[in-house]
Amino acid sequence: MTAVDEKPLTLHSLALNETPYPPLDSVRKAIADSISELHLYPQFYADGLMEFIARWRGVTTESVVVGSGSVGVALQTLQAFTDGPQDEVVYGWRAFDAYPIITDMAGAGRIEVPLTRDGEQDLDRILGAVTDRTRVVILCNPHNPTGTAVEAAALEKFLDALPPHVLVLLDEAYMEFAGDAVLPQGIDLLKAGRDRLVVLRTFSKAYGLAGLRIGYGLTTPGTARRIRTMSVPYSITETARTAVVASVGAEAELNERIAALTAERTRMQAALRGLGWRVLESRANFLWLDEPERCAAFHRACAGAGVQVRLYPGEGIRLTIGTPDANDLVLRSARGL
Numbered sequence: 362m363t364a365v366d367e368k369p370l371t372l373h374s375l376a377l378n379e380t381p382y383p384p385l386d387s388v389r390k391a392i393a394d395s396i397s398e399l400h401l402y403p404q405f406y407a408d409g410l411m412e413f414i415a416r417w418r419g420v421t422t423e424s425v426v427v428g429s430g431s432v433g434v435a436l437q438t439l440q441a442f443t444d445g446p447q448d449e450v451v452y453g454w455r456a457f458d459a460y461p462i463i464t465d466m467a468g469a470g471r472i473e474v475p476l477t478r479d480g481e482q483d484l485d486r487i488l489g490a491v492t493d494r495t496r497v498v499i500l501c502n503p504h505n506p507t508g509t510a511v512e513a514a515a516l517e518k519f520l521d522a523l524p525p526h527v528l529v530l531l532d533e534a535y536m537e538f539a540g541d542a543v544l545p546q547g548i549d550l551l552k553a554g555r556d557r558l559v560v561l562r563t564f565s566k567a568y569g570l571a572g573l574r575i576g577y578g579l580t581t582p583g584t585a586r587r588i589r590t591m592s593v594p595y596s597i598t599e600t601a602r603t604a605v606v607a608s609v610g611a612e613a614e615l616n617e618r619i620a621a622l623t624a625e626r627t628r629m630q631a632a633l634r635g636l637g638w639r640v641l642e643s644r645a646n647f648l649w650l651d652e653p654e655r656c657a658a659f660h661r662a663c664a665g666a667g668v669q670v671r672l673y674p675g676e677g678i679r680l681t682i683g684t685p686d687a688n689d690l691v692l693r694s695a696r697g698l
């Protein structure tokens with residue numbers, strides 16, 4: 362019997378780049394303890410969380426911003442730094458689906474620069490698209506949905522070449538999964554004095570708190586002040602703050618999970634390639650199957666096996682790395698298509 366013939370009992374979501382692991386016991390306990398305070402408002406602007414993140418990351422509190430997921434911080438940044446459709450936001454496309462959405466929400470103009478044939482952000486073409494009207498360039502490292510990475514030298518060269526009126530939003534949502542690859546860390550660039558940079562990080566992926574909606578940005582105090590003018594009062598819950606503190610306290614356990622997922626990524630990449638699928642090298646917790654012709658059939662076969670993967674019709678599949686069992690279901694679905 363093939364995977365497609367089986368009646369799946371479980372539905373595995375390998376479509377949204379979430380971690381397949383439920384919250385750690387220590388995190389659950391912290392969340393449960395916070396429930397008794399839910400009749401009270403959290404802090405107006407989450408100062409306690411910003412102070413905590415600043416101490417943990419070794420930066421000043423003035424240079425930290427927090428928001429409703431890192432997508433919330435990204436939206437606030439675009440709202441703060443653009444002022445109408447004449448102000449442009451430039452990014453490689455395809456990318457994270459929210460980039461056009463938040464650019465539209467901010468009322469700015471979108472400039473979408475095609476990826477290279479290898480699924481990389483085309484830094485030269487992005488530079489070529491920058492004009493006097495450009496306010497923000499969004500770079501995603503590692504990139505969603507292709508998993509490709511921008512290396513240190515290329516990033517430095519790119520930042521050096523940008524005119525000073527442009528702010529770079531460096532989205533590092535998947536950086537924890539980069540593994541042995543030594544990728545440039547935005548926080549180091551900031552510490553080295555780069556001052557037209559907002560580094561976005563999230564607790565949704567490696568930290569496993571997607572449901573609590575919490576992300577942060579690191580930047581200069583001046584830029585942080587401007588981004589905070591777009592913060593929604595009371596929007597970061599005390600439960601979320603507590604869960605962040607507990608998760609950072611459990612980093613050793615989380616690192617084991619990250620290691621397990623990156624090992625599975627390696628296994629899945631090799632196995633899928635062995636089955637004849639074109640799979641890009643990935644530094645994130647997902648793989649990009651560059652298969653315009655066969656992606657719809659792949660998506661159908663996975664769905665039949667109880668696994669949701671993300672279909673980009675006519676382009677490919679983005680496959681989030683799940684538990685070994687879920688990954689095995691994908692492999693069985695991928696055979697013989």
Ligand code: PMP
Nearest residue numbers: 430431432457505534563565576
């Ligand atoms: N950036 C990228 C590149 C993403 O893929 C995602 C989630 N899919 C996010 C940001 C959003 O994360 P958050 O849950 O922190 O809003």
